Amino acid sequence: MGLTRRDILVGGASLCAGVGLSTLSSASEAESDLQPLRVAHLTDIHLRPGKLPEESLARALHSAQELGADLIVNGGDVIFDALNTDRSQVERQWKTLHRLLKAESSTPWLHVVGNHDILGWSTPKREPGTKLETLGQLELSKSFYSVERGGWKIVVLDSIEYAPQRSSGYLARLGWEQLEWFERELRQNELPVCVFSHIPILSACAYFDGPNEEGDNWSVPGEWMHLDARAVKDLLRGHPQVKLCLSGHIHLVDNLQYHGVSYFCNGAVCGNYWQGSLQGFPPALALVELYPDGRFRNRLVFY
Numbered sequence: 001m002g003l004t005r006r007d008i009l010v011g012g013a014s015l016c017a018g019v020g021l022s023t024l025s026s027a028s029e030a031e032s033d034l035q036p037l038r039v040a041h042l043t044d045i046h047l048r049p050g051k052l053p054e055e056s057l058a059r060a061l062h063s064a065q066e067l068g069a070d071l072i073v074n075g076g077d078v079i080f081d082a083l084n085t086d087r088s089q090v091e092r093q094w095k096t097l098h099r100l101l102k103a104e105s106s107t108p109w110l111h112v113v114g115n116h117d118i119l120g121w122s123t124p125k126r127e128p129g130t131k132l133e134t135l136g137q138l139e140l141s142k143s144f145y146s147v148e149r150g151g152w153k154i155v156v157l158d159s160i161e162y163a164p165q166r167s168s169g170y171l172a173r174l175g176w177e178q179l180e181w182f183e184r185e186l187r188q189n190e191l192p193v194c195v196f197s198h199i200p201i202l203s204a205c206a207y208f209d210g211p212n213e214e215g216d217n218w219s220v221p222g223e224w225m226h227l228d229a230r231a232v233k234d235l236l237r238g239h240p241q242v243k244l245c246l247s248g249h250i251h252l253v254d255n256l257q258y259h260g261v262s263y264f265c266n267g268a269v270c271g272n273y274w275q276g277s278l279q280g281f282p283p284a285l286a287l288v289e290l291y292p293d294g295r296f297r298n299r300l301v302f303y
């Protein structure tokens, strides 16, 4: 399916959540004099073998390329599920993914690790080491890292901390080693920064992912939003070059502003696990434009 400008604008307008123009005073002005780095954010693909998911992902990849993406970011949960699925089926999911990415995309990728990408962590046989297998599938030597592209520093965080005390097997937390690394990365950097994490650092839509107000108090599980959000937002306050933090995981869409940072939760490529929309949000990817002077724009695209 070819994408028109209207597909993007209608999408952004109808959801009122896809556009982050707070630091972009005039889109047309910016478009005329500076070329942005275009990043397609495809989060929560949840690919499994089958006609609908495979054709849909191919369409999303074609859309990203038609929109001029210089880079595609897999935002995590790229395969349907490994947390609670036997190894042979998980291997089929990875094979399907590798075949499709090779056939349908020539754009460079960055990969973010998602909870569903890790084998067995929600089963009693969980072992911390299976995260290394995920890194192998994604050809990553480390689960958190940074790159410089188009005058920006892009930081990829690993949200998924091993937590055998939880039935899920994980909690949304960076841990000390990664937090210290993140702090060093920011201290040594003067470029504008865009951060990707699978699980939102800060989120409004996480409140609506389940009956979280039961019991007369709002309650958001530690698997749904970063438990160390307080430490991370304190760190970001000291580094105004951090402009935006992008995530997925919830399959819903929001945009928050907090202490000068824009937080976007960018929906899901699979929508409601390949069964249409979830709470009014259809399957989507996001087009993120990063201008070399630090301005940016985040728009949802209903591919």
Ligand SMILES: [Zn+2]
Residues within 6 Å of the ligand: 076, 077, 114, 115, 116, 198, 248, 249, 250
């Ligand atoms: Zn997830």
